[in-house]
Amino acid sequence: MSxxxxxxxxxxxxxxxxxxxxxxxxxxxLWLFPLVVSLWMSFRPQFASADSSALxxxxxxxxxxxxxxxxSPWGTHYVNTLIFVVGTLLVQLVTVTLAAYAFARLxxxxxDLLLLLVLAQLMIPxxxxxxxxxxxxxxxxxYDSHIAMMMPxxxxxxxxxxxxxxxxxxxYELEEAARVDGANVWQVLRHVYVxxxxxxxxxxxxxxxxxxxxxxxxPLIVTQSExxxxxxxxxxxxxxxxxxxxxxxxxxxxxxxxIAPLVLLFMRWQKQxxxxxxxxxxx
Amino acid sequence: xxxxxxTPYLFVAPTLxxxxxxxxxxxxxxxxxxxxxxxxxxxxxxxxxxxxxxxNLFNPxxxxxxxxxxxxxxxxxxxLVTVIxxxxxxxVFALLLxxxxxxxxxxRFAIFYPALxxxxxxxxxxxxxxxxxxxxxxxxxxxxxxxxxxxLGDPNLALFSVTLVNVWKQSGYLMIFYLAGLQAIPRDIYxxxxxxxxxxxxxxxxxxxxxxxxxxxxxxxxxxLFAFQTVEHLPALGSGGPGVRSNLILYYIYQKIPERLNWGxxxxxxTVLISIVLTFTLLNMAFFERKGVEDERG
Numbered sequence: 001m002s003x004x005x006x007x008x009x010x011x012x013x014x015x016x017x018x019x020x021x022x023x024x025x026x027x028x029x030l031w032l033f034p035l036v037v038s039l040w041m042s043f044r045p046q047f048a049s050a051d052s053s054a055l056x057x058x059x060x061x062x063x064x065x066x067x068x069x070x071x072s073p074w075g076t077h078y079v080n081t082l083i084f085v086v087g088t089l090l091v092q093l094v095t096v097t098l099a100a101y102a103f104a105r106l107x108x109x110x111x112d113l114l115l116l117l118v119l120a121q122l123m124i125p126x127x128x129x130x131x132x133x134x135x136x137x138x139x140x141x142x143y144d145s146h147i148a149m150m151m152p153x154x155x156x157x158x159x160x161x162x163x164x165x166x167x168x169x170x171x172y173e174l175e176e177a178a179r180v181d182g183a184n185v186w187q188v189l190r191h192v193y194v195x196x197x198x199x200x201x202x203x204x205x206x207x208x209x210x211x212x213x214x215x216x217x218x219p220l221i222v223t224q225s226e227x228x229x230x231x232x233x234x235x236x237x238x239x240x241x242x243x244x245x246x247x248x249x250x251x252x253x254x255x256x257x258x259i260a261p262l263v264l265l266f267m268r269w270q271k272q273x274x275x276x277x278x279x280x281x282x283x
Numbered sequence: 284x285x286x287x288x289x290t291p292y293l294f295v296a297p298t299l300x301x302x303x304x305x306x307x308x309x310x311x312x313x314x315x316x317x318x319x320x321x322x323x324x325x326x327x328x329x330x331x332x333x334x335x336x337x338x339n340l341f342n343p344x345x346x347x348x349x350x351x352x353x354x355x356x357x358x359x360x361x362x363l364v365t366v367i368x369x370x371x372x373x374x375v376f377a378l379l380l381x382x383x384x385x386x387x388x389x390x391r392f393a394i395f396y397p398a399l400x401x402x403x404x405x406x407x408x409x410x411x412x413x414x415x416x417x418x419x420x421x422x423x424x425x426x427x428x429x430x431x432x433x434x435l436g437d438p439n440l441a442l443f444s445v446t447l448v449n450v451w452k453q454s455g456y457l458m459i460f461y462l463a464g465l466q467a468i469p470r471d472i473y474x475x476x477x478x479x480x481x482x483x484x485x486x487x488x489x490x491x492x493x494x495x496x497x498x499x500x501x502x503x504x505x506x507x508l509f510a511f512q513t514v515e516h517l518p519a520l521g522s523g524g525p526g527v528r529s530n531l532i533l534y535y536i537y538q539k540i541p542e543r544l545n546w547g548x549x550x551x552x553x554t555v556l557i558s559i560v561l562t563f564t565l566l567n568m569a570f571f572e573r574k575g576v577e578d579e580r581g
Contacts, residue, residue, distance in 0.1 A: 016483065017382075024379040028393035031451065034408040035396065037419055041411060095297040102294035114295055121306045123564045127512045128533060128556045131540050131549050132309030132316075155301030185290065214401030216515045217537060232401050239407055239519045248411045255407040262399045270388060274395065278459045 042252040064253035071241065071250070072234040073226055074257055080146065081230040084219070085212045088150045089205055096156050096204070100163035101189060105175070121157035130221055137222050148222040149230070153212065159204045162279060166200035167193050203276035210273075213262055231258045310557060316550040321543060329547070336551035347548050350527045350535065355555070357442055358532045362510035364446045365453060370502055372454040374495070377461030378487070398456035406516035409448045413520070435521040441529035445520050449513055457502050464498035465491070501570060508563045511556060532556050 045061050068074070102108075103115055126133060133152055142148040174192050183191065194201070216232035223229050238254040241247065266273050317336055319329040341355075342348035376394050380387065397405055412419040413434035421431035434444040468491065476486050514534035517523050523530030523538075536552050539545045 020379060020382065021384055024382075024384060024390050027376070027379070028390040031397065031455070032393045034405075034412060034451070038408045038411060095301070098294040099298035102291045106291040106294070108288070108291035111291070114299060117299060117307065118295075118302055119568075120310075121302045122568070123561050124306055124310050124557055125512055125560065126305055128553060128560060129306065129309040129313065130533075131536060131553055132312045133305055134540060135312075136304065136309060151301070152305040155298040155305070157298075157302065160298055210399055214399075214404070216401055216403045221537070221540070232403055235401075235403060235407065236518055239403070239410070248414060248417070251407055252411060255404050259400050259404045263396055266396060266399050267392065270392060270395075273399070274391070274459050274462075277398065277456065278463050 038252040038255060041249050042256050044249055064249040065257070067247075067250045068238060068254040068257065072237050072254070074231070074234060074254075076226060077229060077231045077234040080228055081213060081232075083146050084149050084215070084230050085209050087146065088153050088212050089208050091150070091154045092156050092159055092208060093201070093205075095154060096159035096163055097189065097194065099155075099160045100167055101185075101193060103160065104164045104167035105172070118155075118157045118160055121155065122161075126152045127218070130218060133218075134221050142222075144223050144225055144228060146228055149215070149219045149228075152218070153208075156204075156208070158280070159208070162200050162204050163197060166197035170196050202272060203279050206269075206273055206276040207280045210262055234258075313550045313553045313557065317547065317554045319547055321546045323544070325543065332547075336547045337555075340548060340551055340555070347545070350530075351548075351552065353527050354523075354530045354532055354535050357528070357530060358511060360442060361446050361449070361531055362507050364443070365449050365510045366503060366506045368446075368450045369454040369457055370499070370506060372450065373457035373502065374461050374499075376454060376458040377465055378491075380458070381462060381465045394458060395455040397452040400452065402452065402513060402515035403519055405452045406448055406519035409444075409451075410519050413444055435529070436525060438525050438528040441521060441525060445516065445529045448516050448520065449510065452516075453506060453509070457506060460498055460502050460505075461495065464495050468494050497570075501567070504563055504567045504570070508560060508567065511560055511563075 042064050043060050043062070045059055045063065099118070103111065103118075137143055137148045137151070142151070170193055174196075175188050178188050178192055214232065215230070216236065219230050220233050220236065223233070226234075235254050235258045238251050316329075318331060318333060320332045320335070321329050339345045339347050340351045343352045380391055380394065384390065400408075415421065415431070415433065415436075418431070418434075420434065424431045432440055435441050472490060473486055476490055481489070512533060514531045514537070517529070517531065517534045521529060523534055527535070532552060533556060536549055536556070539549050539552075542549075
């Protein structure tokens, strides 16, 4: 583009551009507002309302966090959420890798039919099946355990499809070369397919971690002891007690405790999160 | 059979076993149980009653229908309003954040972070905004001398408040599909249009929007589909109240699980939900599959 043309194009664009910039900032602040207010409230003394005349920085307290910590054993909840999230992911990585490889590179009778059965999970998400799945968990004698929360997610159609796609783009010659060198199927997976599909593994892991970190209704239904319940269920306890006593400061402190880890991770790896979520539309 | 021929089945087996146990089996079980009425005593056998559970669900003068008809309507309104508000917002966000702007990361964070929150956490943030007298909305409206409506207690407003939280949470997530769509449009199209004398508005109207049609279709279906499964915000926003005026199907199912005598209805309601979700997922997949085929060809 010539300099003259750029010059002429620039003048009308400058103020629309500034207008659009302002709109971006305005909407962003609006969207940030609930988080900022809650963060603020979580450090404010109880019963000081948002418009209180004492909007002084001097009135800053950690009491709400102490109180929230007294109502529910957050340390235990953190550990339980970690067990739930990491445990689920580890099992998924194994099941998904094996199934993806079979569907991507092996020929066997009934393959298309089996793939269709796997796809059923995308058509009927397990969230809507919680009543019957609750019965299954109880009949298996797993009620009120970590494994009860994790088990419905051990098979993942989303992960299987995502990695199948990744494995199919690995040149088959690489596998052949490895085979000629005497590699067995495990070695082929370990040294050829898995290393070449790292971006897909990252995408799948981020989606899996964030969706299970946030999981609430299912863990609530299949557990009853604090010793296995995750963060979200702990937060629910605060939410329910707040409704009675209007202790919003505590509730905000609890909310911050639950959301902080993922939000901080997102701040650090914004690009990876957004790219991974862009692939999760079929989840 | 030699081990080599068994290998594929062994590889697929774990995934398939869990999907059968937690998707196919419960779905079938739901369908079957929805045709039965539980026995009055826990030890008794359930009675086959055909489609009577469904008839009662949609009969407003039946005790279960009185609730369910309202809740079914709520769920449709919740899904539709979510789509109508969050899809255009998502497009606007994507258009704004696809430009050159300082501190892009900060603005992108601001719009996208709600997508990373647990639904209950998101609702919890809003609970304080909606709170009576000490709430943020009350303070802001009070500053301008306006009355604060009872966001969660007014039967005509509660469903809207609950929907608003979902719009706030979803639109950033939907934005990323539009961002991906925008980035797939070749730059030179715009240069050509600029040379032809098309201004920014015309480029948006006649180039960008038509080229995003496929993305829009996808986003519409996904949003609608997700809305039917989104209920975890309700416990922090009045638990579906007042009465059932802001309740949604899946949350009502959850509330009814402990009531043994309503087990037939729980399964009938789940069947209704499955039918809706299945229809839209198949639509979505038909679309996604076509796109997948083109990707593989290309």
